Amino acid sequence: MEIQYKGILPKNFSVDEKYSVMLFIKQGSNAETYRVKGKEGKLYFLKLFNYAKLHRSAFDSENNLLEIEFLKSIKHPNIVSYKDSGELIHEGRKFGYLVLDFIAGETLAEKISREKIESVYDLKHIASAVLNGLNYLHSLTDPIIHNEITPQNIMLDLSGNIPQAKIIDFGYARKFHQSSKLYNKEGLNLNFVASECFNSFYSPQSDLFSVGAIMYHMLFGIPPWFKDISKFKQDRIKLEDVLIEERKKPISFPKVSEDVVDFDETILKVLKKSLQLDPENRFQSANEFIQAINGEIEIVDLDNIQKVKSDDKNDNKIKIQKVKGKGFDAIAGMSELKSQLQLDVIDALHKPEEYAKYGITLPNGMLLYGPPGCGKTFFAKHFAEEVGFNFILATPSSLKSRYVNATQENIAKMFEEAEKNAPTIIFIDEINELLPNRSSDSHEMSKSAVNEMLAQMDRTGEKGIFIIGATNYPDLIDPAMLRAGRLDKKFYLSPPDFEARKAMFEMYLKNRPLDFGIDYDKLSKLTENYVSSDIEFLINEASRQALKEKTRISMQILEIIIKKTKPSVPLQELQKFELLRKKMNSENTQQSNERNRIGF
The missing domain is CATH 1.10.8.60 (Helicase, Ruva Protein; domain 3)
Structure with a gap:
């Protein structure tokens, strides 16, 4: 028999004399949701937080609820809107509350439980709206990862002629650069959660996996690699292991119902790419995902791309690719950086005999650093196009593993494949996450990863391997990685002039x-x-x-x-990055504060 929850707050309960409780809506693991009416007569949602049940990761360093702080600072048509927040006391207990604009409609979960999807257009319309909201969150100065994109957390606003999807419930949302040590998975529906999150690593690509899982669910009636999570309520670790094993199997695509209008095979390619276990094989941004849905970019069937298996324990894969494109022609500005790389790297790759006469070999690597959004990853990809040689795109989540020694093995395998396919460029995004300062309180496994990376980078230039690291926080990288013979060249990518x-x-x-x-x-x-x-x-x-x-x-x-x-990026943040640049270049911070921009 299903338990009926009546809610903590009784009907007509007055919240700070501003809102009157009308209706209990739902019970969560640590919060309840109500419909309330404001003094002016408008309807709102009120979320009531039970402090005693909240995980400590739900609070920031000043003991503010992260969900409330996030929603205070963001505004987007595809995200539920913040109205008010505060605390209340009821029956001798203190609760936090969050008031949100009322959405006249239903959750996506309610819709798809009631009726099947009738058109791929509807599927794309809902997915694009969610991706627009995520694109906004992921493009913030300090990106916010929602971490719980499920059908239950997508509301369909039915107040207009066309249903408008809005993202709700930020209870598991975290900032991208926030430590993942306290990442809490209790209560999550793991059928919609990316596999790297099981290892407590989350990123924008994790949210994109969830969107792909929702699209699959809408089309086929169940999530991909579905497992009945109710059987594992007492053993979440076992459920994670079961799901990891299940996801090693190729994804299956049941026959689409003939009732679904305008279906074509292209949508299957989109789903296949969004549901890749390796985040680097997925869409790299919500905007790219939207372009694929709209048919603005061509999706290559990933089954036809050659992949080299890495460690079987965590199913990581190293993808060697030869990228084609416009190269430096696709980049506006950055003439100084382009010229330097032409001399130090590109010509050295194309004219090895000439450089050898002067005893000059390919440098081991370079570091691109600077504020978010200044094109570090964009530049690295087009640099690979300009060079025209093999390219490996790696991230901490694709190399790190929860298994002892597996991270070192993944790094070693990456360099082995790079040398086998030399000349090769290895691009490591967010390199500070993979190679943190060993003198900090980083985990022993992280320190081992740094040691392995240092060993592998010995004389890589002579082996035809060039490393590009990208980061917003170069001061958090282990100093040994920034010395001569490792990441030799350091380039600051500032806002465009x-x-x-x-x-x-x-x-x-x-x-x-x-x-x-x-x-x-x-x-x-x-x-x-x-x-x-x-x-x-x-x-x-x-x-x-x-x-x-x-x-x-x-x-x-x-x-x-x-x-x-x-x-x-606020001006004060840009000024902090400028001080960091001067520190990296050993400049006197008392000198002129005029920014040296190289553009983009």
Whole structure:
């Protein structure tokens, strides 16, 4: 018999004399949700937190509830909106509460339990809305990972002509750079959780896996690699192990019902890519995922890409690829960095005999560092295109393992494959997570990973291997990695300067329907202190607005979007990064504070 929860707060209970409880909605593991009415007569959702049941990871360093702090600071049409918060006392107990704008509709879970999806258009519409919300969260200065994207946490707003999906419930959300040591999985529906989260590593790609799992569920009626989690309520570790084993099997695609309109095989390629176990084989951003859904980019069937297995214990894989593209032509600005790499790396790769005459070999590696959104990963990928040789894209989540010695083995295997396929570029994103300072309180397994990496990087240039590390926090990397013979070259990627911003606007707007009178100089002037990802975001938002108005992208639309959108990295944060740059370059911090920008 199903237990009926009546809720802690009685009907008509007054919350701070501002809200009156109307209806109990649902019971969670540590919170309850109610429908309440404000003094002005509007309806709201109220989430009541039981402090005694909350995990300590739910609070920040000042004992504020993270869910409340996140929702206070974010605003997006595809995310539930914050209204109010506070504390209340009832029957001698203290509770926290969060008031959210009311959404007239139902959860996606309720919809798909009631009726089957009728059209792939509906599937894409809902997924795109969720991805738009995630794109916003992941593009913040300090990205927020939701960590619980499930059908239960997607509300369908039915107040308009077309249902609008909104992300709700940020109880498990965490900042990307927040320590994952306290990552709490209790109460999560692991059928929708990415496998790397079982090892307490989460990233934007983890949320994208969950979107893929939801799309699969909508199309086929159950999540991919489904397991009945009710059988494992007392043993979550066993459930994780069962799911990891199950996900080693190829994903199956049941026959799609003939009732589903406009279905084609392309959607299966999208699902297959989004549900890859290796985060680096998934979509690398929510925006890329949206483009794939809309048919704006071609999806290669991943079954046809050659992969080399790494450690069987955690099913990590090393993918050797030869990338093709525009190379440096796709990058606006950065002329100094391009010239330096042309001399130090590209020419050394193409003319090894000439460099050998002078006793010069390929450098071991370089470090790209700077504020978020300034194009470190973007630059590395196009650098690989420019060089035209084999490329390995690695992240801490794809190399780290919870098994003893497995991380070192994964690193060794990566270098073995790189040497076998030399010349090879190895790009390691968020390298500070893989190679933390050994003098810090990092885990022994992390220290072992640093030791293994140092050993493998010995004379890599002579072996035809070039390492690129990217980070926002170079001061957290073990110092030994930054000495001569390791990551020899260090390049600071700052926000784009005037000319680079102008070039970015010209490049991104080039093939879009433009109105007359676009003033690129003015656009560049209006976007001082905006990072590269901000510029792309502004243009995409202007394009959406023009599409909505069924007109061309005009100067007026662009100016309105710029005025509404603040830079994602605050000026004070940019100043901190500038001090860090001076420290990395051993500069005197008392010198001129004029920023040395290299653009993008």
